Amino acid sequence: MAENTITTTRKGRFQLAKIIGTRYRFDLDEAWFHELAEEREPNRLWYERIPCQKESFIGVQSVKPLVFKLHSTRPKNAKKIYEALKNTPGFIRADFAFDGEAEIYFTKEALPTVAELAGARKKRQLSPEQKAELVKRGSANRFKSQIDGVEDRKTPPI
Numbered sequence: 447m448a449e450n451t452i453t454t455t456r457k458g459r460f461q462l463a464k465i466i467g468t469r470y471r472f473d474l475d476e477a478w479f480h481e482l483a484e485e486r487e488p489n490r491l492w493y494e495r496i497p498c499q500k501e502s503f504i505g506v507q508s509v510k511p512l513v514f515k516l517h518s519t520r521p522k523n524a525k526k527i528y529e530a531l532k533n534t535p536g537f538i539r540a541d542f543a544f545d546g547e548a549e550i551y552f553t554k555e556a557l558p559t560v561a562e563l564a565g566a567r568k569k570r571q572l573s574p575e576q577k578a579e580l581v582k583r584g585s586a587n588r589f590k591s592q593i594d595g596v597e598d599r600k601t602p603p604i
Contacts, residue, residue: 462494462506465554470496471567475505499565507551513538516550516560524548527563534559 462472478486478493486493495505500520507515518524521542528540528550536556541549552560560566572580 462491462496465506465512469568470561471569473497496561497567498561502564504557504561504564504566512554514552514554514557514560516552516564518548518550518564519546521546521548523564524550527560530563531556531559 472494475493475495481493491506491509495503497503498516498518500518500523502516502518502520502523504514504516507513516524516527518527521544524540525542525548528548531537531550531552532540534556536553536559538551538553540551550560
């Protein structure tokens, strides 16, 4: 399989987690919640993004070839990321022509570097001991009622 090809899920959808793994948190663009279900499900990849610091995010720009985009509302920070990235493999180009915004385009090879410099949100990784502790605590409190210790109150007749 080529480096820049992506696979689909069982339903034929592309998903960002299937492309880059589950190291980073994902969220959905606000437009996701306003689209019809038949429109958004096949196009989920275009709505998924990796949130970064200061209202920046990483999203998919194109599928063939696979190109990612860092969108930043802080051009000075984007300029620093561009300076650190411009000679690395996987960097494509940067666009600072927007008023108060900047975009940097890169491939999957440059994703770890860009994510680190942009402050991408990482998923919480639990050890097996931590997972066991959460399961233990969750099952102990799962079936307790919210009014534990309070007498059963009957509703008065109307």
